[in-house]
Amino acid sequence: MTRHFLEVDDLTPAEVAEVLDASRRDLGRPLAGKGVALVMGLPSARTRNSTELAVVDLGGHPVALSASEVGIDTRETAEDLARTLAQYHRVVAARVTDHGVLERMAGALDDAGMEVPVVNLLSPLAHPVQALADLLTLDDEVGGRDALRGRRLAWVGDANNVARSLALAAVAIGLEVAVASPPGHRFEEADLRRISRFAAAAGLGGSVRVAESPAEAADGAVAVSTDVWVSMGQEAERAQRLASFAGYKVDEALLDAAGPDTVLLHCLPAHRGEEVTTGALEGGRSRVWPQAAHRRTAMRGLLGWLVAEGR
Numbered sequence: 064m065t066r067h068f069l070e071v072d073d074l075t076p077a078e079v080a081e082v083l084d085a086s087r088r089d090l091g092r093p094l095a096g097k098g099v100a101l102v103m104g105l106p107s108a109r110t111r112n113s114t115e116l117a118v119v120d121l122g123g124h125p126v127a128l129s130a131s132e133v134g135i136d137t138r139e140t141a142e143d144l145a146r147t148l149a150q151y152h153r154v155v156a157a158r159v160t161d162h163g164v165l166e167r168m169a170g171a172l173d174d175a176g177m178e179v180p181v182v183n184l185l186s187p188l189a190h191p192v193q194a195l196a197d198l199l200t201l202d203d204e205v206g207g208r209d210a211l212r213g214r215r216l217a218w219v220g221d222a223n224n225v226a227r228s229l230a231l232a233a234v235a236i237g238l239e240v241a242v243a244s245p246p247g248h249r250f251e252e253a254d255l256r257r258i259s260r261f262a263a264a265a266g267l268g269g270s271v272r273v274a275e276s277p278a279e280a281a282d283g284a285v286a287v288s289t290d291v292w293v294s295m296g297q298e299a300e301r302a303q304r305l306a307s308f309a310g311y312k313v314d315e316a317l318l319d320a321a322g323p324d325t326v327l328l329h330c331l332p333a334h335r336g337e338e339v340t341t342g343a344l345e346g347g348r349s350r351v352w353p354q355a356a357h358r359r360t361a362m363r364g365l366l367g368w369l370v371a372e373g374r
Contacts (some may be wrong), residue, residue: 066369067169067181069162070189071231072257076265078368079235083198083208086357086364093370094123100148101127101184102157104135109331110158110184110192113358120363121370123153135164142171149179153370158184180369190225193330194232195361200354201286204326212237212267217280217287217321219243220311220338221304222250225290225330230258230271237267243280245307249273277311281321286350288328289313289338305337314340318348326350 067073074082099118103111111127118125135141145168148155155172159165162183169181183191201216202208216233218226222244230240230250240258242250250258255271262269274280281287292308293301318325327339327349335341344351 065173065178065180068191068365068369069165069169069181069183069186071191071194071228071235072261073191076235076261076267079195079232080208082195082361082364082368083202083236084364085368086195086199086360088364090121090363090367092122093367094118094121094153096122097153098124098126098151099154099156099366100152101125102133102135102144102148102155102159103127103184104130104133104157104159104164105185107158107184109355109358113355114156114184114362117359117362117366120359121367126152135159141167144168145171145181146175146177149175149177152179154180154182154366156182156184159186162186162188182365182369186224188224189228190330191228191232192358192361192365193225194228195365196354196357197229197288197328197330198232198236199357199360200328200350203353204350205285208236211285213239215239215241215282215284217241217243217274217277217284218289219277219280219287219313219317220289220308221248221292222254223290223294226250226288227254227258229288231261234258234262234269234271235265235267237265237269238285239269240271241274241280241284242271243274243277243311245311248307277313277317278320281317281325284321284325286326286328287313287318287321290330291332291334292338293334308338312338312340313343315342315346318343318346328354331355
């Protein structure tokens with residue numbers, strides 16, 4: 064059966080480790096002579112650049128398509144688009160405003176017997192390749208994945224799509240995830256159960272819990288991660304969201320209190336002065352630029368793993 068990657072737990076915990084290991088290796092040119100479609104339903108900087116270059120690294124040819132070019136469910140259905148793109152491409156990757164579009168594309172290809180994986184480049188529910196890049200960044204920080212087992216990863220701010228994917232990836236390798244979010248912006252109980260099940264499947268002692276404050280979440284953490292409080296499509300809620308997140312800004316004081324070796328992660332773009340201060344983002348604890356670079360590393364490993372012979 065074709066392996067799609069719509070969320071981290073579409074893989075087993077052991078397969079998450081395999082993808083991370085593949086990201087570190089020379090995978091050759093498994094996409095030589097093949098195309099990879101990038102359906103960009105939302106604006107992108109890191110996603111498009113990292114994915115296009117990862118495809119080139121593997122010998123393939125990326126073709127980026129804007130929302131206006133494909134017109135999902137206006138010009139043609141998501142299912143028809145997926146089946147069309149699969150005539151030309153070895154992988155279909157998409158950045159969408161509705162997670163269900165990805166599920167429908169994957170389902171259409173499966174139903175047609177077309178062995179073309181669908182990769183989530185970002186949806187309102189998940190950002191799984193970003194999570195892989197974050198783990199690679201932390202690997203670099205501590206000297207290997209085994210050294211992360213049993214450590215704490217703090218998330219401060221909106222428990223959103225980025226947080227959900229990161230939590231799933233983190234527990235797969237044995238990290239404890241502590242999440243500090245204001246009421247109304249926390250993980251749902253279903254999210255916590257899902258992450259906990261994945262942690263149990265990994266069997267490495269990973270866990271997820273809700274912290275009462277940013278300081279509690281960050282205490283002793285290997286890293287503090289955050290994301291914007293007002294994402295694309297939430298502009299009308301800006302004033303309300305900024306009020307809700309008062310007190311959840313990641314600054315130098317929070318990082319200093321967390322511990323001498325605690326670093327900062329942020330998937331970018333950053334709204335400086337809102338969820339993170341410029342001092343924290345530009346300071347010696349920031350790892351946001353290596354983190355951005357690892358988007359390419361992670362995508363290269365993922366695509367190489369997905370198209371491996373016999374997959």
